Amino acid sequence: MYKYSCRKCPIRNRCIEESENPTSTKNMVRSAFEARTDTLATWGLLQKQCLLLEADKARSRSALSDRLRKVQDERVDDTDDLEMPSTMSKSKGTVIRRLRPDKQFDPPEQSKAKSPDYLKPVSSSQKKGVSKPLRRLSSTKPLHQVGDEDRFWLTILNSGHRIALPTNGEISFGRFDPNVGIPPDIDLSFEDREFGLVARRHAIIVARNAEHMIEDLGSRSGIFLNGRQIENGLLKPKDHLSLGGVKLIYDKIPNEVFEQAKSKQVRHKLIVTPTGRKFYCPINKKIVIGRADPQVNFVPDLDLSQEGEVARLVSRRHAMIRWRYGQPFIEDLGSGFGTRFRGEGLVLGQSIPLKPGDHIWLAGCVLAYDIET
Amino acid sequence: MTQELTPGPDDNLENTITWPIDNKEMVFIAGGRFVMGANQGDSNHHPEHHLNVADFYLDRWPVTNAEYKIFIDQTDYPAPNYEVSWCNTKPYNWDPQQRTFPQDKADHPVVLVTWEDAMAYAAWAGKRLPTEAEWERAARGLNGRRYPWGNAFDAGLCNSKEADLGQTSPVGQFSPGGDTPEGLVDMVGNVWEWTNSLFRPYPYDADDGRESRQASGFRVLRGASWRNDANVALCISRLDGDFKFFNNVGFRCAVSPE
Numbered sequence: 001m002y003k004y005s006c007r008k009c010p011i012r013n014r015c016i017e018e019s020e021n022p023t024s025t026k027n028m029v030r031s032a033f034e035a036r037t038d039t040l041a042t043w044g045l046l047q048k049q050c051l052l053l054e055a056d057k058a059r060s061r062s063a064l065s066d067r068l069r070k071v072q073d074e075r076v077d078d079t080d081d082l083e084m085p086s087t088m089s090k091s092k093g094t095v096i097r098r099l100r101p102d103k104q105f106d107p108p109e110q111s112k113a114k115s116p117d118y119l120k121p122v123s124s125s126q127k128k129g130v131s132k133p134l135r136r137l138s139s140t141k142p143l144h145q146v147g148d149e150d151r152f153w154l155t156i157l158n159s160g161h162r163i164a165l166p167t168n169g170e171i172s173f174g175r176f177d178p179n180v181g182i183p184p185d186i187d188l189s190f191e192d193r194e195f196g197l198v199a200r201r202h203a204i205i206v207a208r209n210a211e212h213m214i215e216d217l218g219s220r221s222g223i224f225l226n227g228r229q230i231e232n233g234l235l236k237p238k239d240h241l242s243l244g245g246v247k248l249i250y251d252k253i254p255n256e257v258f259e260q261a262k263s264k265q266v267r268h269k270l271i272v273t274p275t276g277r278k279f280y281c282p283i284n285k286k287i288v289i290g291r292a293d294p295q296v297n298f299v300p301d302l303d304l305s306q307e308g309e310v311a312r313l314v315s316r317r318h319a320m321i322r323w324r325y326g327q328p329f330i331e332d333l334g335s336g337f338g339t340r341f342r343g344e345g346l347v348l349g350q351s352i353p354l355k356p357g358d359h360i361w362l363a364g365c366v367l368a369y370d371i372e373t
Numbered sequence: 374m375t376q377e378l379t380p381g382p383d384d385n386l387e388n389t390i391t392w393p394i395d396n397k398e399m400v401f402i403a404g405g406r407f408v409m410g411a412n413q414g415d416s417n418h419h420p421e422h423h424l425n426v427a428d429f430y431l432d433r434w435p436v437t438n439a440e441y442k443i444f445i446d447q448t449d450y451p452a453p454n455y456e457v458s459w460c461n462t463k464p465y466n467w468d469p470q471q472r473t474f475p476q477d478k479a480d481h482p483v484v485l486v487t488w489e490d491a492m493a494y495a496a497w498a499g500k501r502l503p504t505e506a507e508w509e510r511a512a513r514g515l516n517g518r519r520y521p522w523g524n525a526f527d528a529g530l531c532n533s534k535e536a537d538l539g540q541t542s543p544v545g546q547f548s549p550g551g552d553t554p555e556g557l558v559d560m561v562g563n564v565w566e567w568t569n570s571l572f573r574p575y576p577y578d579a580d581d582g583r584e585s586r587q588a589s590g591f592r593v594l595r596g597a598s599w600r601n602d603a604n605v606a607l608c609i610s611r612l613d614g615d616f617k618f619f620n621n622v623g624f625r626c627a628v629s630p631e
Contacts, residue, residue, distance in 0.1 A: 003387050004387055010631060012631040013631045033631075037520070055391045056391050117585075121499050124496040218459050219616060220591055220616060221591075293440060369591065
C-alpha cells in the first residue's frame with residue numbers, strides 16, 4: 001500500500017518536521033524510527049504528506065528520465081525471468097525489485113549520532129568558487145644565444161637538489177606514472193614522496209631569452225609563487241615556488257659553481273631522480289648508461305634496470321658520458337626512445353657539456369648531474 | 374491493519390526515488406559486505422579485501438549538462454568555460470555570456486568540473502559525493518562483478534574506447550544492457566566520476582582520514598571514461614584526480630537514509 005519505505009527514507013526527518021502532527025507525536029515518531037520499532041501506523045502518520053511522493057508529482061519529467069523509464073520497462077518485458085530473483089514483480093509499469101540479497105548480513109548498527117561526517121550531506125559552507133579561466137602563455141621575444149652567466153636554476157629547499165633551467169625551450173615538471181601519460185622532464189615524485197601532492201602533469205616552465213615563465217598544467221594542488229596561488233607567472237630571482245609538497249627557490253646560477261666544476265677537487269655525481277640513488281662518476285673514464293640485460297650478458301657502467309618500471313624504455317646502451325678537458329660531455333648512443341637534454345632531443349653524434357644541475361631525460365628515467373665539493 | 378504490525382519487507386516497495394531538489398532519480402543500494410579491489414591487474418587496486426558499507430542512495434546517472442545548468446542558474450555559480458593548453462576543452466565549453474551548455478549535449482554528463490564544483494552542486498542539492506567504497510559496491514554488486522552488467526566485456530554496453538565515439542555520450546545510450554541490476558546507468562565508461570575519498574593505498578579504511586573533506590590531496594576518480602579501453606573500464610579501476618578538471622571527468626551524488 002505504500003510506494004516508498006519510511007524506514008530507509010533519506011529525508012525522513014524533514015518529513016517528520018514538516019508534517020502537521022503535534023510535537024509530542026513528532027518526537028514519538030522520531031524515537032520509534034531510531035529504535036526501529038516503527039509500525040505501519042507510524043508510517044501512516046507520515047505518509048499523509050510524503051515528500052517523496054510530492055517530489056514525484058511536482059517533478060517535470062525530462063526527456064531523459066522518460067527515455068530511461070521506457071528503456072527500463074522494455075527491459076522488464078524482455079528479461080522477465082532471466083536474471084531477476086523470483087520475487088520481482090511488476091505493477092503499473094514500474095519495476096519493483098528485490099534488492100536485498102538472500103544472505104543478508106546484519107546491517108551495520110549505526111545510530112544517528114555515530115554517523116560519520118562523510119555520510120552527511122555537504123554543508124553549503126564548503127562551497128568554493130572555481131578558479132578563473134586560464135590564459136594561454138605566450139612569449140614573442142626573439143631568441144638569442146645566452147651564455148653561462150645568464151643561466152638560472154631551481155633549488156629544492158629540503159634536499160638541496162638543483163635543477164638547472166634551459167635558456168630557451170620548455171621543461172615539464174610532474175610525477176612518473178607507469179600506467180598513464182608521458183613521463184615529465186623533471187620527475188618530482190622522489191622529492192614529494194612524503195606528501196604525494198605532485199600531479200602527473202603539474203607545471204611547465206617556458207624559457208625564452210633566459211626569462212622563465214611557469215604555467216600550471218591544471219594540477220589539483222596548484223602552484224604557489226611566494227605564497228600566492230597562480231595559474232602562470234614570470235619568475236624573478238629569489239622567488240619561492242612550491243609545487244605540491246616540494247618547495248623550490250628560483251635563482252641565478254652563481255659563477256663560482258661553473259668555476260668549481262672545472263676544478264679537480266670536486267666529485268661529479270649522477271642522481272637517478274625517481275629513486276634518489278647516487279652514482280659518483282670517476283673522472284676521465286667513459287661511463288655507459290643503460291639497462292643491464294643478462295640474456296646478452298651486458299652490464300653498463302650505470303645500470304638503470306633496477307629502477308623498475310620507470311626505466312622500462314631505457315635502451316641497453318642508451319647514453320654515454322665522455323670526458324674532455326676534465327669536463328663531462330653527454331652523448332646519445334642511438335637509443336630507441338631517445339635522450340632529452342635542456343628541453344631538446346639529443347641528436348646522434350651531438351656531444352654537449354654537462355653543467356651542474358642539468359637533468360638528462362632517458363626515455364622517461366631522469367638523471368640529474370651535479371657536483372659535490 | 375493493526376498497529377502492532379511492523380512494516381513489510383522493504384523489497385516490496387519502490388527502490389528508485391526522486392530527489393526533491395534537483396529532480397534526479399536515485400536508486401537505493403543495500404549495504405552489506407562486499408569485495409573491494411583485486412589481486413590482479415593495476416597495482417592501484419591491490420589487494421582484494423572485504424568491506425562493509427551502510428545503505429545509501431546513488432544517482433541513477435551522472436549529473437548532466439541540463440541538470441548542472443539548473444544548479445548554476447539558481448546559485449549564480451560560474452559556468453564551466455576554460456581555455457587551457459593541457460586539455461581540449463573546446464567541444465565541452467559552455468557559453469560564458471548565455472551560460473548555456475554546448476548544443477545537443479543536454480543529456481551528456483557535465484564535464485570540466487572540479488571536485489569543488491561537484492561538492493558545491495552536492496551542497497546545493499543537499500546530497501554528498503559517494504565514498505569510493507560505496508561507488509564500488511554500487512558498480513560491482515555484492516558478488517564482485519567485473520563490469521556493471523556482468524563479467525564479460527561487451528563493446529556495445531558502455532562508452533569506452535572500444536565504442537569508438539571519441540567523446541561523451543548521452544546518459545542512457547547504453548541502457549538497459551550496460552546498467553547494473555539495480556538500474557544504475559553509465560557506471561563504467563562515458564566519464565570518470567569524482568568521489569569523496571582521498572587517494573590512499575588499499576586496504577580501504579574509512580576511518581583513517583581518507584574521507585576528510587578538508588584535507589588536501591588527490592580525490593579518487595571512478596568508472597573510467599570514453600578515453601579508456603576495456604582493461605581500465607572496470608568496476609575496480611581507480612585513478613587519483615591530480616588535475617583540477619578534465620574533459621572526461623564528471624560526477625554523481627549520493628545520500629544516506631536517515
